[in-house]
Amino acid sequence: MSATFLLARRNLARNRVRLLVSVGGVALALSLTLALDAVYAGVANQLTTYVDRAGADVWVAQAGVRNLHMVASWLPESVTEEVRAVAGVADATPILYSTDTIAARAERAVAYVIGLPAEAPMGGPWDVVEGSSRVGPGEIIVDRGFARKARVSIGDTVTVLGGEARIVGLSQGTASLVNSVAFVSFDDFQAMRGGTPVVSFVLVKVAEAASPEAVAAAIERGVPDVTAQTRVDFSTQERRLVMDMSADVISIMNAVGFVVGLAVVALTVYVQTLARRREYGVLKALGARNRVLYRVVLVQAVLSVAVGFLVALAFTGLLAFAVSRAGLDLELSIGAASLAKVGLFAAVIAGLAAVLPIRQVSGVDPAIVFRRGAAA
């Protein structure tokens, strides 16, 4: 441990209340940013769950449609056969899709409603905890969370797409903070929408030796007026849309967190430096160069911020754990990108917070040591 680090550490530890305020302030500010990022990343995860878990390697949509949320995609029914005919396609399943409201008793909830053909090999619920995983005419599978809130169970009726459907299955992992996924029969969906012979998406399973990217490209070449994307690309687009929609909120909260963190650290490091002004003068008189003293101040700021960052990380991790155990339709996901961003924030905060104290130290006159004052 260098003399610089030792002095910085001891200076911090000497006044525990000030250290607590500094670390606490940074932790609070960074927690705000980390937790908000985690909430939005969790929501993005949840919103792409259907795309990720539907079982398709390639998603085929109306030309120009690149995601699921808040879009409409309409393709002629014949597209399914055209897709099946493309080399590398092992199977193709058409689905109908719409965002709608499911209502039961007094409970109303927004849901992605998926119309599934009978015996569809993909596109259906992946974790049915009660009842059937297949939907027939007049039937629906809803998320267990919705059923609990609406106090309905297997055999009860819900309103969806302007008609009624009987619950035959309860799924889990199909709800998010903003919506859930419900499954009805393809024919019911089509009938409720006036019987137009269209599909929303065609889900494609590629042959064993084929790559999803190559098959998607082949579909776009061979089938007119469609956009084909691999599951990964489709999911990424979906996630990007969610993050774009929340970008302003995230930016504002990031800015608030940044300013609060910066203000707290800058103030405490400044006060700390002011309180030790004479000691910095003593060090100068003893022969310490300015750059050594700058390092002491900078290390103090970095240590405060680093400890605050770790506390914020631990707090957000605990919050994520608690939320996951609380049975809420909420997921907190702490991603590497968010950690890198908040880490960068922290580094910038530490650097900026040290600027004023460094200016103060640079102006300390070493001859201050001969002025009478309270010193150790």
Added chain:
Amino acid sequence: MTALTLDVRGVTKRFGDGDTAVLAVRGVSLAVESGEVVLIMGPSGSGKTTLLSMMGALLRPTGGAIHLDGTEISALSEGRLPDIRLRQFGFIFQDFNLLSALSVLENVAIVAELGGLRRRAARDKATALLTELGLGARLDFLPEKLSGGEKQRVAIARALINDPALILADEPTANLDSKIGREIMRLLRGIAKEQGRSVVIVSHDQRIRDIADRVLWLEDGAFRDIVTMATDPVCGMAVERELAVSAERDGIAYHFCSRGCRAEFLGTMPDAAGEAAGKP
């Protein structure tokens, strides 16, 4: 440590400009030899501390020059001064000026580290020095847990850790009781006489005259009467040359605190010795 001579030549220090300008030091000259203890006394506001600050390269003179072993330190750039302060000077302050967050050992070792020693070597050297000064049992104490005398001994260890040729002490006994003050004076004299370092002390404390080789009186920024001190060869007490009982042997003048010491030195009864100038 190398034997250095500090040479102050016609140094002036002015604070402020125009009508409000204050001339704190006026054309002061002084040379300090190695192994010499120089005491600068004078009333408050006489410019003692300003002069000490300039001698320690903490303050730049307005006029004149300060040479250290032939190098004009008063003309060096700011960037070169930290090295001079670190390696050539050791500072001792009235208020001790220890770093409150560091232990006794760390207060001393950090200066050695600044001087380029690695941490382990710095701590070893500081431990040895502090133990020599009787602080071996206080190494891990914070300054606030020490008595005034202990704090000043830590400050002395810190001043010595980089083996400087010159020790500059500002009122080193002012905050200490008389017993501890004497102990610190004995230490400072030992630093000069046994280790060959020069010691410049600024003080109001008359007791320090006993250990000084020279006493200078600074008043209104200029030296007035210069009193030269000598050491009684019998009892070791410092005495003012001009006022002391003296005797000559083999062409060398000796100065004594009393006729008894002179008689003992000459091997004769008090009345038998020839008196030189000064008090009887």
